[in-house]
Amino acid sequence: MAFEIRKYGAIDIGSNAIRLLIATVTLYNDQPPVFKKTSLVRVPIRLGQDVFTSGHISKENIERMISSMKSYQLLMDVHKVKTYKAYATSAMREAQNGEDVVAQIEKESGIHIDIIDGSHEAAIIAMTDLHAMIDESKVLLYVDVGGGSTEFTLFAFGKEIISRSFKIGTVRLLNDMVKKSLWDEAEQWIKEVTAPYERIDLIGSGGNINNIFKSSGKSMGKPLSYFYLLNYYEQLQNYNYEERVYHLNLNHDRADVIIPACRIYLRAMKWSRAKNIYVPKIGLTDGIIKSVFNADNR
Structure with a gap:
């Protein structure tokens, strides 16, 4: 009987926060692997505020x-993580000192x-359990x-048709850095590809939509x-920032970007x-875990 437990790490260095996900993967005979989130740590370092305003x-x-x-690194050592991957996205991509920061972090932390x-x-996100939601009868x-x-x-009907990234993000919007022309471009693209x-139904991912879904009280799988x-x-707009933190119990670094x-x-x-948006609660860290596991089993 073959039975094995492995632990993997995923670090997502985003524009609004930095996350570490530690996941346990259980292997049993020839059965499909079982993935379970063991620990999730989120640190609210808003790199986008730096980069999008000062470069x-x-x-x-x-x-x-x-x-x-x-x-x-210490947490992964304590959890006996086998392998990890750390990925940085939009803010680090655009930071003039991004590569220097990456080198300094590796020198001082080993990451x-x-x-x-x-x-x-x-x-990477497409490697998550997203495929389980891709109904062959839906768009x-x-x-x-x-x-x-x-x-x-x-x-569309079980197949990926097209993908595109736009520099329209919550931290950019907070700093009034998204021009109307970019909104117009996104609108035209979405209308063209869905026409x-x-x-059409939406699948939403990201910390903000996860937070909204949690507060809705709806059961998983319901849109x-x-x-x-x-x-x-x-409702959010009826409160100021302080009221959103106090009355809606939002984290201080969530209460502004959620709008x-x-x-x-x-x-x-x-x-x-x-008319509907499904929220499977998946993100980049989930995809990183899958990609690390797949690489480990080649």
């Missing part, structure tokens, strides 16, 4: 990143970081909203309607004529 990562945030990576582009990011627009960019992927299909999301968006995130999802739903 580089500040000394303060470099120090915070180094401290975070040292902590993540090696790969800076990836939007298409690589979308490909689905997958929308992953981050701090620096949003990735869109259209699936041939009669009915949020366009009108629910619109009402929630309007532009809602705006992105609502516009994507409107432009694609979608």
